[in-house]
Amino acid sequence: MQSKDLYSVTGASTQHGSLSFQPMPEFCDVALPVPLDMAFTYRVPEGAEPVVGGRVLVPFRQQRMTGVVVELHDRKPAVVTKNVQSVIDPSPVLDESLLRLGRWIADYYLAPVGEVFRTMLPLAAEFKRVIGYRITEPGQMALHLAGMSGSSARSRRTPDEQATEFRVLDYLGGFDGELVREEALRSATRVSRSVLAGMIRKKWLIREDLSAPQDATRTVRVALLKSAEGKLNANQQALVDTLAAAGGKVPAETLQSLEVPRTTLGTLVRRGLVEIIEEPADFSVSRTKPRVSPFEFDFNAAQKFALARLQQGVEAHKFSGMLLHGVTGSGKTAVYLAGMRSVLEAGRSAILLVPEIGLTPAVAADLHQVFGDEVAILHSALSDKERAEQWHRIKRGEARMVVGTRSAVFAPVADLALIIVDEEHDASYKQEETPRYHARDVAVMRAKMADAVVVLGSATPSLESYFNAKKNKYTLIELPDRVERRPLPEVEVVDMRLEFQETGHEQVISRKLAAEIRERLCRREQVMVLLNRRGYSPVVLCRTCGKKLECQNCAIALTHHKREHKMVCHYCGYTAAVPKACVHCGSEYVYFLGTGSEKLEELLHGMFPQARIARLDRDTVRRHEDFERTLSALNEGELDLLVGTQMIAKGHDIHGVTLVGVVGADVALGLPDFRAAERTFQLLTQVAGRAGRGQTPGKVILQTYFQDHYAVQYAAKHDFIGFYEKELQFRSWMHYPPYSALANVLVRSDNLDDALRWSGLLGKWFDATRHEGVRVLGPAAAPILRLKRDYRYHFVLKSPSREKLNTTLRAMLAHATQQKIPRTQVIVDVDALWLM
Ligand SMILES: [Zn+2]
Ligand SMILES: [Zn+2]
Numbered sequence: 001m002q003s004k005d006l007y008s009v010t011g012a013s014t015q016h017g018s019l020s021f022q023p024m025p026e027f028c029d030v031a032l033p034v035p036l037d038m039a040f041t042y043r044v045p046e047g048a049e050p051v052v053g054g055r056v057l058v059p060f061r062q063q064r065m066t067g068v069v070v071e072l073h074d075r076k077p078a079v080v081t082k083n084v085q086s087v088i089d090p091s092p093v094l095d096e097s098l099l100r101l102g103r104w105i106a107d108y109y110l111a112p113v114g115e116v117f118r119t120m121l122p123l124a125a126e127f128k129r130v131i132g133y134r135i136t137e138p139g140q141m142a143l144h145l146a147g148m149s150g151s152s153a154r155s156r157r158t159p160d161e162q163a164t165e166f167r168v169l170d171y172l173g174g175f176d177g178e179l180v181r182e183e184a185l186r187s188a189t190r191v192s193r194s195v196l197a198g199m200i201r202k203k204w205l206i207r208e209d210l211s212a213p214q215d216a217t218r219t220v221r222v223a224l225l226k227s228a229e230g231k232l233n234a235n236q237q238a239l240v241d242t243l244a245a246a247g248g249k250v251p252a253e254t255l256q257s258l259e260v261p262r263t264t265l266g267t268l269v270r271r272g273l274v275e276i277i278e279e280p281a282d283f284s285v286s287r288t289k290p291r292v293s294p295f296e297f298d299f300n301a302a303q304k305f306a307l308a309r310l311q312q313g314v315e316a317h318k319f320s321g322m323l324l325h326g327v328t329g330s331g332k333t334a335v336y337l338a339g340m341r342s343v344l345e346a347g348r349s350a351i352l353l354v355p356e357i358g359l360t361p362a363v364a365a366d367l368h369q370v371f372g373d374e375v376a377i378l379h380s381a382l383s384d385k386e387r388a389e390q391w392h393r394i395k396r397g398e399a400r401m402v403v404g405t406r407s408a409v410f411a412p413v414a415d416l417a418l419i420i421v422d423e424e425h426d427a428s429y430k431q432e433e434t435p436r437y438h439a440r441d442v443a444v445m446r447a448k449m450a451d452a453v454v455v456l457g458s459a460t461p462s463l464e465s466y467f468n469a470k471k472n473k474y475t476l477i478e479l480p481d482r483v484e485r486r487p488l489p490e491v492e493v494v495d496m497r498l499e500f501q502e503t504g505h506e507q508v509i510s511r512k513l514a515a516e517i518r519e520r521l522c523r524r525e526q527v528m529v530l531l532n533r534r535g536y537s538p539v540v541l542c543r544t545c546g547k548k549l550e551c552q553n554c555a556i557a558l559t560h561h562k563r564e565h566k567m568v569c570h571y572c573g574y575t576a577a578v579p580k581a582c583v584h585c586g587s588e589y590v591y592f593l594g595t596g597s598e599k600l601e602e603l604l605h606g607m608f609p610q611a612r613i614a615r616l617d618r619d620t621v622r623r624h625e626d627f628e629r630t631l632s633a634l635n636e637g638e639l640d641l642l643v644g645t646q647m648i649a650k651g652h653d654i655h656g657v658t659l660v661g662v663v664g665a666d667v668a669l670g671l672p673d674f675r676a677a678e679r680t681f682q683l684l685t686q687v688a689g690r691a692g693r694g695q696t697p698g699k700v701i702l703q704t705y706f707q708d709h710y711a712v713q714y715a716a717k718h719d720f721i722g723f724y725e726k727e728l729q730f731r732s733w734m735h736y737p738p739y740s741a742l743a744n745v746l747v748r749s750d751n752l753d754d755a756l757r758w759s760g761l762l763g764k765w766f767d768a769t770r771h772e773g774v775r776v777l778g779p780a781a782a783p784i785l786r787l788k789r790d791y792r793y794h795f796v797l798k799s800p801s802r803e804k805l806n807t808t809l810r811a812m813l814a815h816a817t818q819q820k821i822p823r824t825q826v827i828v829d830v831d832a833l834w835l836m
Contacts, residue, residue, distance in 0.1 A: 024072075025044065027081065028050050029071040030069055032067040034112065035112055035434070035823040039071070042084045043081045043082065043084065044084055048084055048087050049087060050072065050084060051089065051090070052099075054069055054087065055093060055121075056085070056087050056088060057084070057213060058082070058085055059085060064085060064210075066213070067114055068099075088213045093121055097449055101120075101449060102116045102117050111436065112434070116435045119407065121391075122388060125383075125384035126388055132182065133180055133196070133205050133208075134206050135169060138203050138204055139169055139199075140169075140173060143166070143173050146162075169204065223251070224248065224274065224276075225244060226274060227273050228240050235261060239258065239265060239268060240268070243255070243274070300481070302478070302481065303479065307339060310339040318451045319447055321453075322454070322456070323456050323469040324458075325458065325476060325720070326457065328686065329689060330479035336420045336457065337367075337370050340418065344371060344400055349415055349417060350413075350417060350419070351403075351416070352402070353439055353440075355426035356426075357627070357650050359377065359404070362628065374400050376390045377403050378405065394411050397414060416446070417452050418452060418453050419447050419455070420457065421439070421443050421455070432834075434827075436829050440456060463724065464738045489699055489700050491699075494510045494513065495707040496704060510701070516659055517529075524640075526634065526656040526658065526659075528657050528691075529660075530645070531643065531645065532683065534617040536560045536596050536602075537562075537592035540557070543591055544585055544589050545582060553788050554572055554574070554786055555787070556569055565578055597643055598619065601613060611640040611641050616642060618645070649687035650686060657692075657693065658698050659700075662704075666705060673834065673835055677710070680711040684715035684716075688718075702716060742796065743832060747759040747779070748825055754825075755793055756791075758816075759779035761821070762795065762821075773799055774797055774798070774804055774808045776795055778794055779794065780793065784836050797809070813828065
């Protein structure tokens with residue numbers, strides 16, 4: 001268990017440096033990225049000066065690891081302590097406020113604090129992992145004996161393992177006791193880590209960890225003008241002029257792209273007129289060209305009001321929360337940017353969080369337009385080095401405006417005035433691995449700690465946020481109209497059960513939708529069709545034995561991907577050949593059922609052979625640019641029809657789209673998940689919001705098998721409040737959030753017996769604690785019983801008191817440790833979004 005006193009940070013220790021005359025404490029406690037709820041004590045060697053909030057390199061279980069110093073002290077621990085290997089940061093990388101935020105996350109989400117700190121610091125590029133092996137004398141002996149007598153008959157090892165061991169010894173023997181890098185050894189001998197571990201136990205090998213910090217700063221060669229004196233020929237003069245015009249400093253690459261011989265620069269360097277130096281590369285300037293049209297903050301009354309409230313909040317220098325509920329197309333983004341710009345003008349900092357798919361190069365270009373070099377953009381396509389580089393720019397105060405996905409909430413800005421969470425309901429803000437934090441909730445806490453303003457924006461706020469606003473925890477600000485008084489699109493619901501009765505067969509595209517698409521194509525308007533399921537056919541079924549073709553590692557049906565000629569598991573990535581016969585009974589009667597986005601695209605091609613059609617889903621979008629290319633083609637009018645998964649539903653502003661068709665977006669309503677209705681309502685509203693953003697009013701055709709479901713009904717009427725009231729009733733009856741705090745506890749193991757035994761043990765323990773005001777459901781088989789080879793059982797915990805929930809979870813984890821259930825096999829997901 002983590003004890004509070006491990007983290008008491010004293011002012012003196014953080015201030016340690018040349019101004020302090022206190023002697024360096026003898027020990028430091030380090031939070032390491034391991035699944036243990038504790039910090040580890042190391043001795044500070046002579047001359048080393050670790051700081052609280054700075055990283056150190058330490059030995060941990062035959063490895064070297066970087067961790068964050070959480071305390072310096074002189075309390076001698078009872079056990080023998082090892083020395084800190086080296087101090088990486090002379091000053092804190094996590095300041096007092098971020099350390100505090102990290103501790104809050106560790107406590108709230110029951111995550112090991114070392115793993116939280118690792119998540120907060122995107123500095124993996126500054127540490128190089130190097131593992132090496134060398135052969136020992138006993139190893140040489142074993143190699144020699146094996147060579148003479150072959151394998152020993154009494155060995156418990158399999159012949160395969162013996163052969164591998166021999167290969168390893170033979171390979172290392174060739175290096176005569178020299179250290180060999182792990183990658184080289186493993187690729188040459190195909191040895192597994194477990195066999196290597198066995199050989200170390202037998203003292204045949206020595207493993208050494210030579211991992212070390214490395215300078216990750218990317219550099220570029222820069223030409224410096226030293227002197228312009230002396231006689232120059234025309235080419236040389238051109239180079240010198242270019243340099244002089246740029247203030248005497250230009251990337252060497254730029255000079256080499258001029259129309260002069262490549263040797264000219266070399267000549268100038270030899271003559272001492274130009275010097276070439278290595279400088280840290282600056283990635284602040286996006287590689288895409290800025291768009292020509294700048295943002296014009298030409299606001300309607302509602303936008304002006306929202307901006308004024310935001311600015312008042314910022315000027316007050318104390319915490320306040322706002323929920324900006326604006327319909328799709330109401331101009332929320334412009335309000336964010338204007339708010340951030342006033343923060344920048346005041347010399348303070350702001351963070352804008354956006355969902356994963358939102359950060360396209362076009363958006364980046366817009367941001368550069370508004371903020372110039374003062375913006376740092378953190379998106380998922382950055383390399384580790386680029387990420388570290390941006391982090392340092394922010395830390396140095398060069399970029400005060402930070403825009404990024406989930407983890408940008410940890411950006412090390414100084415004097416934080418404003419955090420905005422755009423599309424705050426978006427599920428990508430929740431990290432689905434340890435630490436399982438929700439960036440929106442962390443943003444609120446960070447703003448509280450920093451006396452800053454937090455703005456949550458959405459057309460479809462989460463039930464939790466809207467509930468908080470109604471309870472006056474946040475100020476509710478409404479943007480009820482679209483910009484320029486454009487109307488919201490008309491929504492027509494098509495009942496697919498009726499369609500089936502009338503046509504006599506299962507339709508993917510209803511007659512109504514087909515007619516509406518045809519009409520738009522004739523008028524040269526654009527159409528989007530959403531089907532939130534990728535692949536060609538989601539199910540392959542045997543008509544003889546009735547079994548589905550499932551993934552080897554998961555209890556999930558494999559999806560047929562036609563173009564790639566394979567079956568794919570969408571959960572673990574497992575692939576298999578497309579079956580010609582049933583794998584269970586050999587029958588030839590295998591049927592490919594259902595429709596995914598790939599098949600929908602094919603169907604539309606067949607129906608509208610003249611139309612230019614593209615598809616957006618995770619199969620067609622491998623990289624950031626793919627997404628951007630397709631959207632800009634749509635924007636330029638080079639496409640008539642765009643098919644896609646929920647990717648097409650989010651935040652794009654394409655003016656030519658006048659019709660949105662929704663096919664099978666209500667699948668989620670059939671899932672055993674209490675958030676299914678909310679998610680469906682959000683998706684339907686968001687995708688409907690893509691229609692009619694230009695001059696021509698839009699229309700939405702919503703095909704559904706759940707015609708009477710309130711999520712469908714309210715989405716069709718653009719009635720958020722109606723949906724919200726109805727859904728709250730349900731949540732209240734069922735004691736679900738926002739009426740209670742909820743956590744999912746998942747017990748997993750690739751061994752079914754272990755999974756059953758462990759969940760049984762925890763179940764008994766929960767039985768004994770029921771009186772503590774926490775409802776516990778389970779253990780039950782998780783809806784997806786097997787995932788990535790693990791068998792999964794779960795408990796759902798609900799309590800009106802978050803404190804009681806947290807206490808129970810903490811005690812449960814302590815009990816699990818006592819029962820020797822590995823910490824990595826019990827997953828605690830506080831405020832879980834998925835109970836699957
Ligand atoms: Zn079969
Ligand atoms: Zn799988």
